[in-house]
Structures are given as structure tokens and as C-alpha cells.
Amino acid sequence: MATAQAAIFNEMGQHQWYVHLSRDDGADLGAIKTAINDLISQCNEKNINLVLGFGPTLLADLGADMPNDFQSFETIVSTDGSGTEAKGTQEELLLWLNSPQKDDVWKAQYDARTALAGHMSVARETPTFIYGESLDMTGFIDGTGNPDPKDEPTVALVADGDPGAGGSFILAQRWVHDLDGWNEMSVEDQEKVFGRTKADSTKLETQEEYSHLAHVELREGQAADESTPKRNEIARRSTPYAFHDGTVGLYFMAFCREQAPFRERLDAMYGVNGEPRDRLTDFSNPASGSFYFAPSEEELGKILK
Numbered sequence: 001m002a003t004a005q006a007a008i009f010n011e012m013g014q015h016q017w018y019v020h021l022s023r024d025d026g027a028d029l030g031a032i033k034t035a036i037n038d039l040i041s042q043c044n045e046k047n048i049n050l051v052l053g054f055g056p057t058l059l060a061d062l063g064a065d066m067p068n069d070f071q072s073f074e075t076i077v078s079t080d081g082s083g084t085e086a087k088g089t090q091e092e093l094l095l096w097l098n099s100p101q102k103d104d105v106w107k108a109q110y111d112a113r114t115a116l117a118g119h120m121s122v123a124r125e126t127p128t129f130i131y132g133e134s135l136d137m138t139g140f141i142d143g144t145g146n147p148d149p150k151d152e153p154t155v156a157l158v159a160d161g162d163p164g165a166g167g168s169f170i171l172a173q174r175w176v177h178d179l180d181g182w183n184e185m186s187v188e189d190q191e192k193v194f195g196r197t198k199a200d201s202t203k204l205e206t207q208e209e210y211s212h213l214a215h216v217e218l219r220e221g222q223a224a225d226e227s228t229p230k231r232n233e234i235a236r237r238s239t240p241y242a243f244h245d246g247t248v249g250l251y252f253m254a255f256c257r258e259q260a261p262f263r264e265r266l267d268a269m270y271g272v273n274g275e276p277r278d279r280l281t282d283f284s285n286p287a288s289g290s291f292y293f294a295p296s297e298e299e300l301g302k303i304l305k
């Protein structure tokens with residue numbers, strides 16, 4: 001049985017760092033492999049959780065066992081004329097580090113990007129943090145509907161025998177909140193947007209057709225309808241971020257055994273499926289979005305040799 005990258009399921013540290021990179025012209029795969037192997041060693045030494053995600057082009061060039069239906073992230077534009085969109089900014093490599101020690105996290109990602117210089121350039125990066133008891137900056141608890149931890153490997157990992165077994169598809173997006181606009185709304189209206197209460201994340205019995213849950217809580221029947229079982233679940237690990245220019249939001253990070261359930265949810269949120277847009281997109285939209293694949297430990301050993 002293939003071994004998943006442990007940091008997908010480990011308890012997250014308070015401090016996170018996301019670094020997205022793509023290859024420069026003339027990049028040397030050997031130098032890239034050495035830099036990544038050194039990063040792995042440093043993270044092991046310092047007890048830093050590290051998840052390595054590869055975009056479709058780099059994964060193929062490393063000669064990996066390619067998972068099925070691995071696509072690049074293309075910008076999703078809502079069809080209701082509002083102009084809202086989920087921006088696609090696909091890159092080739094994602095380093096996700098987290099630890100209770102921000103200094104260790106900073107140093108490890110700094111050393112890695114320095115070693116990769118000349119072969120890969122940093123396209124974007126976001127340091128994030130855990131806010132309270134897993135809060136989003138809207139003040140709502142984020143993560144309630146995640147699968148039970150014992151079921152997460154089944155939800156998140158490609159099954160044994162399938163291409164890319166033990167690996168996991170990743171969706172990484174930096175959502176930008178209009179927090180002032182959000183805070184002008186009554187708590188009751190805010191709760192209708194998510195479909196859960198603010199105080200303790202209790203699911204509302206009546207879901208508005210625009211609620212977040214009505215778009216993302218996929219069921220065998222209608223979305224968010226408790227009478228049918230959940231389907232195509234994902235394991236979320238999102239955390240908030242705050243930039244010095246006042247930009248704030250949620251760094252959405254999730255894992256799944258297939259990529260299609262991410263696309264289905266995003267299409268629903270942006271009304272691409274003909275349904276009303278998720279009202280959340282009136283208050284938050286992603287400035288970046290990429291799909292990656294986190295290969296199993298065995299596969300990493302092969303492609304980084």
C-alpha cells in the first residue's frame with residue numbers, strides 16, 4: 001500500500017507558508033531535485049510539516065506515474081453577467097510548510113527558494129496562520145463539515161491500484177475578502193450566506209438557494225439535503241492571511257482523491273451550472289488558483305532520485 005505524504009493529515013502548526021514556483025528557461029531538473037531533497041531533509045530535522053504539490057507539466061517531466069484527469073486550473077467566469085470570477089494562476093510546484101515555529105518555516109522556504117533560483121522562480125507566496133479555534137475571518141468556524149479524520153485517507157487519497165495511488169489532488173486558492181462589506185450585514189444574513197450559525201456552526205434547517213452549503217455540500221440527491229448520503233467529499237485545511245496593505249482573506253487548501261469534485265464545486269459556486277451563484281462570491285473571490293498533485297512517498301522517492 002502506498003504511503004501518503006504525512007503532512008496532509010498531521011495536525012497543522014500555527015504558522016503556514018505557501019510558495020508557488022514555475023521553471024525558468026533552461027532549468028535543470030537535477031538541480032531542482034537536489035533543492036527539493038534538501039528541503040525535505042531540513043523539514044524532517046525541524047519537524048516542519050511539508051506537502052509537495054506538483055503541477056501537471058513538472059510532474060510529467062519528472063516521469064511520474066500520472067494520475068487520471070489531472071488538469072491545469074483555468075479561470076472560471078460566472079455566466080450571470082456579474083463579472084465575478086475564480087482566477088486561474090497555474091504554477092508548477094507548490095511548497096506548503098507549517099509548524100508552530102514561524103522562524104523555522106521562514107528559514108526552510110527561504111533556503112529552498114534560494115537553492116531553486118536560476119531554475120525556478122517564485123510566482124507568489126502567502127504566509128497564513130490559524131485564527132482562534134479554526135475561524136475564517138468572517139468569524140465563522142471553518143472545517144465543521146470535514147470528513148471524520150478516520151475517513152480522510154479514503155476521501156483524500158487515490159486508491160491502491162489506480163494511477164498515482166497514495167497521492168492526492170490539491171486545490172490551492174487565495175480568496176480575498178471584502179470584510180467591511182461582510183461586517184455590515186446582520187449576523188442572521190451572514191448565517192444564511194454560509195447555511196450555518198455563527199456561534200457554533202449548527203447547520204440551518206432551511207438552506208437558501210444561494211447558501212454556500214447549497215453549492216458545496218454534495219449529496220447523492222440535492223446538495224445540502226440531509227436525506228441522502230454525502231458524495232465526493234474533500235478534506236479542507238484552509239487558513240486566513242493578512243497582508244500589510246490591508247488585504248485579508250482565506251487561503252483555501254483542500255485534498256481529494258480526484259480533481260473533478262473541486263471543479264464541480266467551483267462551477268456551482270460561480271453558477272456555471274446554471275444555478276444561482278454562491279452568495280459568498282459577493283464578498284470573497286480568489287486572486288489565485290492552482291491545481292497540484294501530492295505524490296505518495298514512494299513515488300516522490302522515484303521522481304526525486
Ligand code: HEM
Binds near residue numbers: 141217234284
Ligand atoms: C472564501 C472562501 C471560502 C470560505 C470563507 C468558506 C467557508 C466555509 C464555511 C464557514 C463552511 C461551513 C463550516 C464547514 O463545514 O467548514 C464551509 C463549508 C464547506 N466548504 Fe467552504 N469556504 C470557502 C470556499 C470553498 C471552496 C472554494 C470550496 C470547494 C471548492 C469549499 C468547500 C466547502 C465544503 C466541501 C464544505 C463542507 C460542506 C459539508 O458540510 O459537507 N469552500 N466553507
